[in-house]
Amino acid sequence: MLSLLVATALFQQNPNADAILAMRKKGLTELGAYSMLDELTSKIGGRVSGSPEAAKAVLWVVKKLEQMGAENVQQMPCMVPHWVRGKGERATLNTVHPLSITALGGSVGTPKGGIDAELVEVQSLKEAEELGERGKGKIVFFNRPFDPTLPQTFAAYGGANDQRVGGATAAAKSGAVAVLVRSMTLAKDDAPHTGAMRYGDGPKIPAAALGIQSAEMLSAAIKKGGAKVKLVLNCQNLPDVPSANVLGEIKGSEKPDEVIVMGGHLDSWDTGKGAHDDGAGVTQAMEALRLMRALNLKPKRTIRVVAWMNEENGGRGAKAYAEYAKTAKEKHFAAMESDSGGFMPRAFGISEDKLEKAKAWLPLLQDFGIEKFVAGGGDADNGPLGAVGAILCALQPDNQRYFDYHHARTDTIDKVNPRELEMGALAMASLAWLLSEDGDSLK
Amino acid sequence: MLSLLVATALFQQNPNADAILAMRKKGLTELGAYSMLDELTSKIGGRVSGSPEAAKAVLWVVKKLEQMGAENVQQMPCMVPHWVRGKGERATLNTVHPLSITALGGSVGTPKGGIDAELVEVQSLKEAEELGERGKGKIVFFNRPFDPTLPQTFAAYGGANDQRVGGATAAAKSGAVAVLVRSMTLAKDDAPHTGAMRYGDGPKIPAAALGIQSAEMLSAAIKKGGAKVKLVLNCQNLPDVPSANVLGEIKGSEKPDEVIVMGGHLDSWDTGKGAHDDGAGVTQAMEALRLMRALNLKPKRTIRVVAWMNEENGGRGAKAYAEYAKTAKEKHFAAMESDSGGFMPRAFGISEDKLEKAKAWLPLLQDFGIEKFVAGGGDADNGPLGAVGAILCALQPDNQRYFDYHHARTDTIDKVNPRELEMGALAMASLAWLLSEDGDSLK
Numbered sequence: 001m002l003s004l005l006v007a008t009a010l011f012q013q014n015p016n017a018d019a020i021l022a023m024r025k026k027g028l029t030e031l032g033a034y035s036m037l038d039e040l041t042s043k044i045g046g047r048v049s050g051s052p053e054a055a056k057a058v059l060w061v062v063k064k065l066e067q068m069g070a071e072n073v074q075q076m077p078c079m080v081p082h083w084v085r086g087k088g089e090r091a092t093l094n095t096v097h098p099l100s101i102t103a104l105g106g107s108v109g110t111p112k113g114g115i116d117a118e119l120v121e122v123q124s125l126k127e128a129e130e131l132g133e134r135g136k137g138k139i140v141f142f143n144r145p146f147d148p149t150l151p152q153t154f155a156a157y158g159g160a161n162d163q164r165v166g167g168a169t170a171a172a173k174s175g176a177v178a179v180l181v182r183s184m185t186l187a188k189d190d191a192p193h194t195g196a197m198r199y200g201d202g203p204k205i206p207a208a209a210l211g212i213q214s215a216e217m218l219s220a221a222i223k224k225g226g227a228k229v230k231l232v233l234n235c236q237n238l239p240d241v242p243s244a245n246v247l248g249e250i251k252g253s254e255k256p257d258e259v260i261v262m263g264g265h266l267d268s269w270d271t272g273k274g275a276h277d278d279g280a281g282v283t284q285a286m287e288a289l290r291l292m293r294a295l296n297l298k299p300k301r302t303i304r305v306v307a308w309m310n311e312e313n314g315g316r317g318a319k320a321y322a323e324y325a326k327t328a329k330e331k332h333f334a335a336m337e338s339d340s341g342g343f344m345p346r347a348f349g350i351s352e353d354k355l356e357k358a359k360a361w362l363p364l365l366q367d368f369g370i371e372k373f374v375a376g377g378g379d380a381d382n383g384p385l386g387a388v389g390a391i392l393c394a395l396q397p398d399n400q401r402y403f404d405y406h407h408a409r410t411d412t413i414d415k416v417n418p419r420e421l422e423m424g425a426l427a428m429a430s431l432a433w434l435l436s437e438d439g440d441s442l443k
Numbered sequence: 444m445l446s447l448l449v450a451t452a453l454f455q456q457n458p459n460a461d462a463i464l465a466m467r468k469k470g471l472t473e474l475g476a477y478s479m480l481d482e483l484t485s486k487i488g489g490r491v492s493g494s495p496e497a498a499k500a501v502l503w504v505v506k507k508l509e510q511m512g513a514e515n516v517q518q519m520p521c522m523v524p525h526w527v528r529g530k531g532e533r534a535t536l537n538t539v540h541p542l543s544i545t546a547l548g549g550s551v552g553t554p555k556g557g558i559d560a561e562l563v564e565v566q567s568l569k570e571a572e573e574l575g576e577r578g579k580g581k582i583v584f585f586n587r588p589f590d591p592t593l594p595q596t597f598a599a600y601g602g603a604n605d606q607r608v609g610g611a612t613a614a615a616k617s618g619a620v621a622v623l624v625r626s627m628t629l630a631k632d633d634a635p636h637t638g639a640m641r642y643g644d645g646p647k648i649p650a651a652a653l654g655i656q657s658a659e660m661l662s663a664a665i666k667k668g669g670a671k672v673k674l675v676l677n678c679q680n681l682p683d684v685p686s687a688n689v690l691g692e693i694k695g696s697e698k699p700d701e702v703i704v705m706g707g708h709l710d711s712w713d714t715g716k717g718a719h720d721d722g723a724g725v726t727q728a729m730e731a732l733r734l735m736r737a738l739n740l741k742p743k744r745t746i747r748v749v750a751w752m753n754e755e756n757g758g759r760g761a762k763a764y765a766e767y768a769k770t771a772k773e774k775h776f777a778a779m780e781s782d783s784g785g786f787m788p789r790a791f792g793i794s795e796d797k798l799e800k801a802k803a804w805l806p807l808l809q810d811f812g813i814e815k816f817v818a819g820g821g822d823a824d825n826g827p828l829g830a831v832g833a834i835l836c837a838l839q840p841d842n843q844r845y846f847d848y849h850h851a852r853t854d855t856i857d858k859v860n861p862r863e864l865e866m867g868a869l870a871m872a873s874l875a876w877l878l879s880e881d882g883d884s885l886k
Contacts, residue, residue, distance in 0.1 A: 024592065024594070025592040028591050028592045028593075028594070029591050029592055148471050148472050148862075149467065149468040149471045149472055150471075151467070151471070151810040151811065151866075153862075186862065344787075344841050344843055346789075346812075346814075367594040368594065369789075369841070371789075371814040371815070372814065398787050398812070398841065400787055400860055400862045400863050400866070401860050401863070404860075417843055417844050417847075419591075419596075419629065419843045420843050420844070423594075423843070
């Protein structure tokens, strides 16, 4: 660890310290990421791929980028899945107790009039697949909780998430007629957390997330015996529709054909407002560009914002961008993503071969909470750009609160602290600047 | 920086890893600090020194420590100031616009019927002192904001707080009749933030904090000209009353006369519920002891919880404890404090001469967010124990949100994330355990 004095000295000696300090002062005074996120979440709200809100969000980013003086603002088209929730989804336990549910993204709906069936509780995909006759005609209830003893909530998510993604496929193998899945969260409230599910080759049965309190109630009822649930889901998968990534940039003054991409994903689920996931990442990248433009900073390499479309249920925007990058004349020098919430930064993931050399930049990033670089850096949207040689970087904010709101109706602007969000924007702006001006030091 | 693999290896090889891992698993499952903080804030609430609530809080800690099987649970008496807010405090701008105010702790009240006076706005103590005739008979309004460009909010607080503590004394020198002070916060809401003020030798004039929106409204009215405020404060300073610190411990198995103290302060302001300030610190220390007891861990040195009284407006509990320590037969090996809110840990301050050697413990603390040790460790309550040779340690959680709630009605349990709070408890429990078992390695 560097002592404060050494860190301060290293900061001041660095030729990029002035630019970073200027961005810090302006950013923390104006809190532009929060202003933009407030506008995106309040004027547009949740924005599932293919929805009118997602289309509005595309136009909103275009307008904002133009207003801040970004160059080459454009939409990069892609076709996206078009899943719609419909109205009136609901579930009732034993005809009287309402359960807090919401359809999983990609699920088929129930037959008109709903499904009325007995319940069987399982803890794993394997258990569901092996139910055999005991699963036939039943609603299978996946109730394996997050492991709360893991310090990193993403690890707990990773240990439970297979139930949401693959639960319906596994249960269908035993003849189940629907699945309910305990929400992917450590929160104690009853908000159901949606998220993508996928079907295998077998029958497609409806799948919904269940709030934690509802899950506990249902589990207790099953233990008592005779639990039946009526489930109504009116969601459906419609044909793909056109949508787009949005791009805007500052052209590099010395190496315009070497590009540093930074961004987040513009689509979100419809349950909440997509504030932390991932309005935060999009507006942080936009704020980074806004600060550079407003301060008239001229990067040597091109710095480009990308608001990726359709991260949640298809990754079509990331694929379209990666396809473009493969044949582009420009070189993708680096690609940075923020898709872990607008919380206080703690670290950057970075391509492992750059880890040691990047550490020289830490004194310039510590003001924004960046304590270290860790191996990694490839996330859902920037990851594919590793194939064209881009240095991958991912912002790692603190994650304790992330899954309290993730994909739930609680993912709203009031859960975002304006300064914490801006610190992420400043960390991204600073790292993008360093990659542009001093990126050769990583070679 | 340590790589993950190296860190994991170092963790597993350490003879104290088992105890720390057991505490982590139990703590993150049961979230005991949050349960206790919920009880303290909901059943007792705000607890100003000398108040019935503070007396109840003392008995509550005694009972909790006894219930968890702490040894030598006791009250350590101290006399404390007895300031009471009274009812009906209010302020009105130009007879019609209510201002959001609250008396500063220690302030005298206004004469019956209140004070009705013109306003003069200043930015500093010096400016107030030099008002001369322009201050005579006026209410002086201190309106220098936090510097938002500083990354550390405690630095911004340090740069503004003199107005709250010394504003009344400075303004009285120019013949002012009262002061209003812009709240010490970066939040944009209108909750006024109280806190201690002190009088010098001159006349004692009433002092109140003003919410940020009210401060902006008042400043605009002053610029327009003719701003008058009617201020009514019914607070008063009564004679000192008896109160107490609360202590409880696990006696050391090998070095019972070497004591590791850990704690926070039990008193709070009355505006909110004293959740982050500092119910968090008290319940984190209690949780650390609870985990050790419940897991039947037997420390070599004595580990003692101290819930200090009267940190906010007198520090009498800290003085009483330090007096005791001076003549005690036992040696105070270390003293740890948590008084920066129940947010996610980032670092420990530690006595500078122990800084380098303590770093060997980092692999055991990183799960709880502790990325580094920094020079420091002496805070308001544990600081005086430096004089008897104790190693000083202070938990440093992330501070971006701290002053949003500090001393305001918004300092309530809903602003505390259960896991973030517990991470602080676990960091403290682990460091206390390491000081007990491996403290000789710091020599």
